Amino acid sequence: MNYWLMKSEPDDVSVDDALAAPKHTVPWTGVRNYQARNFMRDQMRVGDGVLFYHSSCPEPGIVGIAKVASTAYPDPTQFEKKSPYYDAASKPEEPRWSLVDVQVVEKTRNFTLPEMREDPELAEMLVLKKGNRLSITPVDPKHWRHIVKKLGAKAAA
DNA sequence: GCCAACGTTGGC
DNA sequence: GCCAACGTTGGC
Numbered sequence: 330m331n332y333w334l335m336k337s338e339p340d341d342v343s344v345d346d347a348l349a350a351p352k353h354t355v356p357w358t359g360v361r362n363y364q365a366r367n368f369m370r371d372q373m374r375v376g377d378g379v380l381f382y383h384s385s386c387p388e389p390g391i392v393g394i395a396k397v398a399s400t401a402y403p404d405p406t407q408f409e410k411k412s413p414y415y416d417a418a419s420k421p422e423e424p425r426w427s428l429v430d431v432q433v434v435e436k437t438r439n440f441t442l443p444e445m446r447e448d449p450e451l452a453e454m455l456v457l458k459k460g461n462r463l464s465i466t467p468v469d470p471k472h473w474r475h476i477v478k479k480l481g482a483k484a485a486a
Numbered sequence: 487g488c489c490a491a492c493g494t495t496g497g498c
Numbered sequence: 499g500c501c502a503a504c505g506t507t508g509g510c
Contacts, residue, residue: 460491
């Protein structure tokens with residue numbers, strides 16, 4: 330079992346939006362970065378733990394515990410001409426972009442970015458490294474445990 | 487809105 | 499394969 334941190338812009342899909350969706354599950358559309366895609370396509374397994382992170386918003390931070398709810402499949406938005414995620418270079422016979430479904434297990438308080446930075450136990454987290462822009466990063470199990478514990482989250486798997 | 491940092495593109 | 503130019507991310 331692996332652990333991941335996945336960034337979403339709440340103006341696009343917030344943790345509340347995901348909770349409002351059927352089965353508390355949303356397709357993780359719009360990833361257009363090869364490294365992040367490869368994590369989803371090649372390494373994620375159903376049941377992997379996910380830290381649901383809000384970015385590009387007034388209070389960036391971890392706002393929920395989720396899990397990977399599907400194996401990878403082609404991101405349909407790459408073929409939708411009206412979508413901001415449309416990619417004219419991607420062909421249905423050979424899709425370039427993949428996604429997984431993400432199911433929210435539990436909404437938590439906002440464990441904010443400044444709070445994460447203050448926590449010496451989290452200093453090595455990839456998402457806190459200078460210049461990191463990856464929207465999906467692997468999370469060390471010890472960081473996962475620390476965060477889940479600190480949030481008092483029930484999903485301590 | 488600014489800008490640092492990084493990824494991608496394309497000419498050579 | 500190099501690298502300059504450009505685009506994007508995302509915190510502030």
